[in-house]
Amino acid sequence: MRKFTQNLLAAVVFLFSAVVMAQSTVTGTIMEAGSNLPLPGANVIEKGTSNGVVTDFDGNFSLATNQPSGELVITFVGYTSKTITFSDGASLGNIYLESSQVGLDEIQIIASVAVDRKTPVAVSTVKAEDIEIKLGTQEFPEILKSTPGVYATKSGGGFGDSRINLRGFESENVAVMINGVPVNDMENGAVYWSNWAGLSDVTRSMQVQRGLGAAKVAVPSIGGTINILTKTTDQEAGGNVTTTIGNAGYFKRGFTLSTGLMDNGWAATASFAKLDGEGYIDGTQFEGYNYFVSIAKKIGENHTLSLTSFGAPQEHGQRQNRSLISKYRSAESGIKFNPDWGYKNGQILNTEDNFYHKSQTSLNHHWDINDNTSLSTAIYASWGRGGGGGTAGENRDLFNLRLGADDQPIDFDSIVEINQENAANGEESEAYLRASINSHNWFGGLSTLKTDLNENLVFLAGLDIRSYRGLHYSEITDLLGGDFVLEDSDVNNPNRIAKVGDKRDYNNDGVVGWQGLFGQLEYSKDKLAGFVSLSLSNTSYKRIDYFQYLDNDPLQETDRYNFMGYMIKGGANYNLDGKNNVFANIGYFEKAPGFDAVFSNFDNELINDDAENQKIFSAELGYGFRSSKFRANVNLYYTRWNDKTDTRSVPGSNGENFVFNLTGVNALHTGIEIDAVYQPIDKLTLTGMLSVGDWKWDDNIENVQIFDEDQNAVGDPINIAMKGLKVGNAAQTTAALSADYNFFDKTYIGLDFNYFGDNYADFDPTGRQYDDVSEIDTAQAWKMPNYTTMDANFRYGFDLLGFDSTIILNVNNIFNTEYIADATDGSGHTYDTALVWYGFGRTYSLGAKFRF
Numbered sequence: 001m002r003k004f005t006q007n008l009l010a011a012v013v014f015l016f017s018a019v020v021m022a023q024s025t026v027t028g029t030i031m032e033a034g035s036n037l038p039l040p041g042a043n044v045i046e047k048g049t050s051n052g053v054v055t056d057f058d059g060n061f062s063l064a065t066n067q068p069s070g071e072l073v074i075t076f077v078g079y080t081s082k083t084i085t086f087s088d089g090a091s092l093g094n095i096y097l098e099s100s101q102v103g104l105d106e107i108q109i110i111a112s113v114a115v116d117r118k119t120p121v122a123v124s125t126v127k128a129e130d131i132e133i134k135l136g137t138q139e140f141p142e143i144l145k146s147t148p149g150v151y152a153t154k155s156g157g158g159f160g161d162s163r164i165n166l167r168g169f170e171s172e173n174v175a176v177m178i179n180g181v182p183v184n185d186m187e188n189g190a191v192y193w194s195n196w197a198g199l200s201d202v203t204r205s206m207q208v209q210r211g212l213g214a215a216k217v218a219v220p221s222i223g224g225t226i227n228i229l230t231k232t233t234d235q236e237a238g239g240n241v242t243t244t245i246g247n248a249g250y251f252k253r254g255f256t257l258s259t260g261l262m263d264n265g266w267a268a269t270a271s272f273a274k275l276d277g278e279g280y281i282d283g284t285q286f287e288g289y290n291y292f293v294s295i296a297k298k299i300g301e302n303h304t305l306s307l308t309s310f311g312a313p314q315e316h317g318q319r320q321n322r323s324l325i326s327k328y329r330s331a332e333s334g335i336k337f338n339p340d341w342g343y344k345n346g347q348i349l350n351t352e353d354n355f356y357h358k359s360q361t362s363l364n365h366h367w368d369i370n371d372n373t374s375l376s377t378a379i380y381a382s383w384g385r386g387g388g389g390g391t392a393g394e395n396r397d398l399f400n401l402r403l404g405a406d407d408q409p410i411d412f413d414s415i416v417e418i419n420q421e422n423a424a425n426g427e428e429s430e431a432y433l434r435a436s437i438n439s440h441n442w443f444g445g446l447s448t449l450k451t452d453l454n455e456n457l458v459f460l461a462g463l464d465i466r467s468y469r470g471l472h473y474s475e476i477t478d479l480l481g482g483d484f485v486l487e488d489s490d491v492n493n494p495n496r497i498a499k500v501g502d503k504r505d506y507n508n509d510g511v512v513g514w515q516g517l518f519g520q521l522e523y524s525k526d527k528l529a530g531f532v533s534l535s536l537s538n539t540s541y542k543r544i545d546y547f548q549y550l551d552n553d554p555l556q557e558t559d560r561y562n563f564m565g566y567m568i569k570g571g572a573n574y575n576l577d578g579k580n581n582v583f584a585n586i587g588y589f590e591k592a593p594g595f596d597a598v599f600s601n602f603d604n605e606l607i608n609d610d611a612e613n614q615k616i617f618s619a620e621l622g623y624g625f626r627s628s629k630f631r632a633n634v635n636l637y638y639t640r641w642n643d644k645t646d647t648r649s650v651p652g653s654n655g656e657n658f659v660f661n662l663t664g665v666n667a668l669h670t671g672i673e674i675d676a677v678y679q680p681i682d683k684l685t686l687t688g689m690l691s692v693g694d695w696k697w698d699d700n701i702e703n704v705q706i707f708d709e710d711q712n713a714v715g716d717p718i719n720i721a722m723k724g725l726k727v728g729n730a731a732q733t734t735a736a737l738s739a740d741y742n743f744f745d746k747t748y749i750g751l752d753f754n755y756f757g758d759n760y761a762d763f764d765p766t767g768r769q770y771d772d773v774s775e776i777d778t779a780q781a782w783k784m785p786n787y788t789t790m791d792a793n794f795r796y797g798f799d800l801l802g803f804d805s806t807i808i809l810n811v812n813n814i815f816n817t818e819y820i821a822d823a824t825d826g827s828g829h830t831y832d833t834a835l836v837w838y839g840f841g842r843t844y845s846l847g848a849k850f851r852f
Helices: 002-022 104-111 128-134 140-144 325-330 396-400 412-424
Strands: 024-032 043-046 052-054 060-065 069-075 082-087 091-097 122-127 150-153 163-166 174-178 203-210 224-230 238-246 250-258 266-277 286-299 303-311 314-317 341-344 347-350 353-368 373-392 432-452 457-478 485-487 496-498 503-525 528-545 561-575 580-591 614-626 630-651 657-681 684-697 701-708 713-720 733-744 747-757 787-800 803-812 820-824 835-838 843-851
Touching: 024 069, 024 082, 043 060, 052 060, 069 091, 082 091, 122 128, 122 140, 122 630, 128 140, 128 203, 128 747, 128 787, 128 803, 140 150, 140 163, 140 203, 163 174, 163 224, 325 835, 341 412, 373 396, 373 457, 396 412, 432 503, 485 503, 528 580, 657 713
Parallel strands: 024 091, 174 224
Antiparallel strands: 024 060, 043 052, 043 069, 069 082, 122 203, 150 163, 203 224, 238 250, 238 843, 250 266, 266 286, 286 303, 286 314, 303 353, 314 353, 341 347, 353 373, 373 432, 432 457, 457 503, 485 496, 503 528, 528 561, 561 580, 580 614, 614 630, 630 657, 657 684, 657 701, 684 733, 701 713, 733 747, 747 787, 787 803, 803 843, 820 835
C-alpha cells in the first residue's frame, strides 16, 4: 500500500511538472497600424482553446498559455484579425492591427495623429464607441466636456448651436480638422457645429491636441486642435440600422450599408439618417438629415484612391437673445423661456432661426513610392448654402407684442394686421423678417510627403492651398402681411420697392486665398523622440461690394491685401523608463488678422492699413506615468497672444444686435491640467480630470467703432477698458470623475460627474467704455455660480434573430441641476443685471442599433 501511494504521488508530481513545463507566459502590446495608438480591449486568444485575455488601456496583455508554443488569434472591432506564433514565453513586442477600412492610412498621415509617449503634446482621444455610448442627444462637442481645458455649452439651446472653448480660446482660435481638412470659416475662423451634426454617426476617433498640437499643415492653432477622423470604407460587407428617441420629441433613425472590399478592388460605404424634434428650449423645433458616402479603390500594391462626401442639411429655431435671471424665474416656462418666437396663423414662426447645408467632398490618394517614402494627397471642395433669420423694419418694437404677458410668444397676427392696414394705404411694412445669408464656395488641396531618412529620422513636407469666396447679403423672408418695403441701400437700384426674396441692406463678397508650406523633421531613438517644424503661409483678402458702389466704380472691388505668416515650433519627449516620461514644446507664430479686422468699417474705402499679424508665443511642460492599472498626465502651459482680432456681438434694447471689431487686443492664458485613469479590476475603469486656468485680457483698446447688424456705423468710436478682466464664458476651473463598469462583453454602465467653476460673464464693451483713464471701471465681471452635473449611460448587447443588437440608455443631468452656462455682464457687474442662458435640465434618450 505504501509503495502504491508513493507511485501515485510520483505520478501526480510528474503530471503537474509536465503541465508547468507546458505552460508559458506570453506578453505583448496591441497597436493600431499607422497611428501607433494602443488598442485597449482587444481580444487575445490561444488558438484552439477558450484561454484568452483582453488588453489593458495601454494595449498590453499577459497570457499564461496552455502549451509552450502555438498561435495567438488577436481580434478587435473595426480591425482585421491577426494570428501570431509564440514559443517559450517570449515577449512579442508591438503587434499592429490594420484597420478594416480602406483608405485610412493616408487620412491618418494628413490628419497628424499624436502618439502616446512619443508626440510631445497634451492630448486626449475619444473613440467611436465612447461617442456612441455617451453622446445621446447632447451636442457633438459636448462629448469633450470631461476633457482637460474644454468648456462646451449648448449656447442658446437650438439644435447645433453649441460652442466649445479650449484653454479659454473660442473656436475661432481652435483648429477643427476633419480627416486633416480644416473646416474653420476662412473669414472669421468660426466653427458652426450645426453644419457637422452628422459627425456623431461616422466619427472613428476624435483627438484633442491642446496647445501647439501635432498638426503638420500650415494651420496655426492657438488653443489647440480638434482632430476628427471619420470612418472610411469598410473592407467587410454589412451594415446596421439605428433609431433613437428622446425627450422633447427627439426622433432619429438611420442606416449604414457597405459592399465590403470586392474582388475588383472596389469598396463602398453609405450612411444616412434623419432627425427631428420640438427642441428642449421653447420655439427651437428642428429637422435635419445626415449623409455620408465613401468609395475606395485599391490600385495595384502601391496606390489607394478614395472619395468621401458628407454633410448635414438642417433648419432649426434659435434662441439668440439672453434674458435677465428675473425673467426666467417669472416666466411660465422657466429656464426654457425664449423671446425669439411666436405664432402666425396658428403656426410657429421664429424671429431667429438657422438653415444651412455645408457639404465636404474630398478625393484622397495614397502612394507608397518605395519602402521609405509615401505621398498622401487630398483635394477637397465645400459648398455652404444658408444663413440665419432676424428682424427688420422701421418699427421693431412691434415684435414686443405678445400673446399675453411679456414671457409669452410673439403675437405675429397683430403685426400682420398692422402691416395689412399699411398695405391698404400704399405704405410699407413697419416690421418684417429677414435672413442674413452667409454662403460660400471653398476649394483646397493638401499634400504630405513622408520619407524615412534613416531608422531614426523622418522628414515630412507638404502644401496647403485654399481658395474661398464668401457670399454675404441680407434678404427679405416674410413681410408679415405687408406688400413691400422701400429699399435704398443699393446705389445701382435706388428707391426701389423690395419684396420677399429681394436682397436688402448689404450685398458683398469676401474673397480669401491661402497658400501654405510646411516642413518637419522627426527624430526617434530609444527613449527620446522629438521634432522641429517650420511653416510659412500667405493669407490674402479681397472685398467686393455690390450695393455701396456703382457697377462701373473701381472701388466696387478692392485690391488683394496679403499677410505673410509663419510658425516655428519644436518639442521633445523623453521616456525616463517604462512608466515615466516628460515632454516639452515651445513655439512662436504669426497669423493673419481676421477679414473684418482689415475691412473693419464694412466698406471698401476706410481700410485698416494698420491691421497687424496676430502674434502668439506658447510653451508647455508635461509629465506622464503609465503602469498596467494606472496612468496619469500633468501639463503646465503658458500662452501669450498679442494683437488679437476679436469680433463681438452684443444685444440692444429692442432685440437688435450690435457688432464690435476689436483689434490690437492682448491676452495671457496660463494653467495646469491633470488627468488620470485607474483600472483596479478588469471590468472597472475610473477616469478623473482637473483643469485650473488663469485667462485674462492684458490691455485696454481705443477707437472702436460700433456697427448694427446691417453693417451700419452707430455713433462715434469709443474706448474700451479690458485690462485685467477675466476671459468670459469659459469655466476656468473644471473637474470630472467617471466610473465605467463592464458587466459582460456587451453590457456596460457608466456614471460621469462634471464640475465647472470660475466662469465669468463675458464683458459688454458698451458697459466698459471710457473717455479718460481716470474713469476706467476696474471691477471684475460677474462670476457665475459654480455647478456640478451627473450623467449616466447604460448599454446592453444581445443577439436578436442573428443580428448583433445593442440598446443604449442615456440620462444627462440626472439631478436636474439648475445652472447658468453663458452670461453677458451688466451694469454693476451683479447677477440681477447679467443677461444669461441657462443650461439644460434633465434629458434622456433611448437608442437601438442592429448590425448585420
